[in-house]
Structures are given as C-alpha cells and as structure tokens.
Amino acid sequence: MSNTSFSSLALPAALVSNLTDLGYTSMTDIQAQALPAILAGQDVIAQAKTGSGKTAAFGLGLLAKLDVKYFRVQTLVLCPTRELADQVAAELRKLARSIHNIKILTLCGGVPLGPQIGSLEHGAHIIVGTPGRVIDHLDAGRLNLDDLTTLVLDEADRMLDMGFQADLDNVIAKAPADRQTLLFSATYPNAIAKLSERLLKSPVRITVTEQHNTTSIEQKFFQVSGNDERFDALRTLLLHYQGQSSIVFCNTKRETQDVADDLKQYGFSVLALHGDMEQKDRDQTLVQFANGSACVLVATDVAARGLDISSVDAIFNYQLAHDADTHTHRIGRTGRAGQSGMALSLFTASDAGKLVSLEDGLGMKIEPAELPEVTGQQLPAKPLMATLQLDGGKKHKIRAGDIVGALTASKQLSNDDLGKIQLHDIWSFVAVKRSALRLALQLIQQGKIKGKSIRARALS
Missing domain, CATH: 3.30.70.330 (RRM (RNA recognition motif) domain)
Known part of the structure; x- marks a missing residue:
C-alpha cells in the first residue's frame, strides 16, 4: 500500500467523494504508479497480480474521462472468464455510484443471448465481456465500437493461455486506431510482449511485485561420484523439492530421453523434449507441460530455447551447463514475475573447470550442499x-x-x-x-x- 491519497490525483470531486465513502483512502502500489499515466491518456502495460487493486486503477481512469451524456460505447474491458467479467463490472458499478444514468453492460458466453441483445438495443457506456461473446455481437452488428476511447485487456496472459488470440485480434480490428489501450497481466511472457508491441503506442511500463519475492532464485550445488549416483541424487531432489512444474536440463539428446524414461519407471509425471522427436510429439509435449498436465520436463538446452512457459517451480541441472551464460539462461526460467525459485545442480570432481567458470560468471563461491533425506513413503507429485x-x-x-x-x-x-x-x-x-x-x-x-x-x- 502506498501513502498517496486519491485526492492528489486529477479525479472528479464526485469520484473522490465516493472513494472516501467506500473506505478507499490510500492507493495501492499499482494504483499509485498507473493512475497518473492513465489519467494523462497514455497507453499502459501493467504487470500486477490479482488482488493488487488493478480494477480500480483502470476503472477510475476510464470513469474520469467518460462522457455520460454521450450514450455510446466509450470503453470496452475484455476479460478471460465470465466470473472475472462479473467481478470487474460489479467493481466498476461500485466506483461509478456518483455518476447518474451510467450504464455498464456485461457480455459473456455461457448465458443466453436474448437478454444481451435487448440490453444492447438500449445502449451502454461501458462494456465488460469475454472475447468470444463480444465478437458474436460485433459480427452480428449489434455492437458498435466506433466511439470507443478506451480498450482494457484484463488478465491478458490468461486470455492468451485460453486461446483467445484470434478473438482479441478480431475485436481490436473493429476498434478505432485512435484510442487509449491499457493492458494488465500477472505475468509477462513472450506472447504478451508481442501483443503489446502490436497494440500499444509508446506505452508506460509498470511492474508491481511483492517486495519479499523479487525474482529470488535459491541455488544449491550437489557433488556426486558418477552417473548411477547422479540419477539417484536427481530422484531424491525431485521428491524433496516437489513442485507442479520442474525442468531437468541434460547436455545430450540421448541422456535426456534416458533420464525421462528412468524417471517414468519410478512413477514421475515426466515428459522428454529433444531434437530427435517428431514435431507433432514436440508440440504435444510443450502443450502438456505448459498447461500443467505433467510435472517434470527433461530437456536439452536447444530444445528448451524459446519455451513460452510463465512459471516453473524449480530447475535441475542434471549435468552442469558448458558455460556461465547457458547456466544463467537455464535457471532464469524459474523465479519469474516476482515468484521465488529453486535451481539445483549436480556435479562431479571432473567438473572442476566448469565450477571455476561458473563462480566467475555468477560472482559467487560454490560450496557443495548435502543431499536431503527422503523417506520411503514420499511419492512423486501428480499433475493437477x-x-x-x-x-x-x-x-x-x-x-x-x-x-x-x-x-x-x-x-x-x-x-x-x-x-x-x-x-x-x-x-x-x-x-x-x-x-x-x-x-x-x-x-x-x-x-x-x-x-x-x-x-x-x-x-x-
């Protein structure tokens, strides 16, 4: 929570008075950072988690410039699910209590079209909806965006995860080019970066993460004597540091497949990814790991390049990387978007040269840690x-x-x-x-x- 008051912003007095009635005194961090830019009419990319106060951030911005006497759709807020759209609409109505005769309409799938058609015939100032249903109304000519001044993409990463890219593109194609675009996302994967490049004009980039979780990656190194002990150590570490998504990096395609096969024999939910696989199999592997249908991905560096996976609990280096840059690239797949992460690496006495290179590149002294103990009752994690x-x-x-x-x-x-x-x-x-x-x-x-x-x- 920031110490900045809403009254310090260029908000209409009626909005500030209503905020006081609602008990909103000081702004959250996302509101304090995003609202000045939003009120100034700038495009904004804001990375913040659910519960950070982002709805009030864009809600106050769009309400401040709304012309309630002009009965046309001036704002469109797109959400990934009906549940979120309903929450956003409810919050906007609460924030807009001081604005008389404002009409906020939700357009979501999973509910009958009839009532929505009737509501659209009577007009609206603000539409909150899911991409698919909004497109349905646009294609049928029931919804017109010619007067749109503000487009908000809420939880944009989730919309892309759910496959709404094509629907988003269709909606945006029907919106005026001269508009303000506000993109809110909990994570910032490559797909979001590409989307923002296409849609936003000179955007202000804002990132709000919890202070105690600032992309911290805990690294541990474990010395083993040979390949048999190496696999046993990996299995022990996977059982001890259980997560829903772990990547094991190997240095060769053969080793990658062997490790994945052996882990499967021990009951792990595991997939392999390497260059000898057919493209169809590679696609299916990436889909299953990215959507949480497998807990462990064993991969080579080349195969894992360009993976668009937003959150990985832990990285395991079955073999040390050949250089510090590759090691850094590997472990950078965990601890993203303000989350904490683990990077656990195995090495042998013959890796002395690599260790010196890693110490220089990472600026740290590598001390071997003791392997944790696991009991016979511990079973591999199952995917959700x-x-x-x-x-x-x-x-x-x-x-x-x-x-x-x-x-x-x-x-x-x-x-x-x-x-x-x-x-x-x-x-x-x-x-x-x-x-x-x-x-x-x-x-x-x-x-x-x-x-x-x-x-x-x-x-x-």
Missing part, C-alpha cells in the same frame, strides 16, 4: 491437469469460446474446471482438471461444436 486433444481447430472455424461452451453448457463443468486452451489448424488442446477428465471427454464426444461432432482423446 490433464489434456484433451480435439480433432478440430482454426480451419474448422473453432474458437476457444466454442470449446468452453461445449464443456460448460450442461453446467456439469464450470470455467474453474478448465485450463489453457490452444488452437492449431486442424486440432485443439484443452486442459481440464484431472478429476474432470472423464466427464470432459464424454461431453465432447457426445456433444457438438459448431454443429459438428468432434473426436477427442486424452493425451497420456
């Missing part, structure tokens, strides 16, 4: 998600919203049961909670998407 592959994709005009609709229409599953959705040309992948896998497969196989039966199977 599973992956369905659907035999339909972009060429079949299937969108992420269509898949979400097919899985949630019966109300046996909700958005909370679904994870990352990735659309390819002729197939799609959707992550679902493991407990819901059988039901999700049944719903796809017995139902229809875009009026057609779609075959689906669970990836092992």
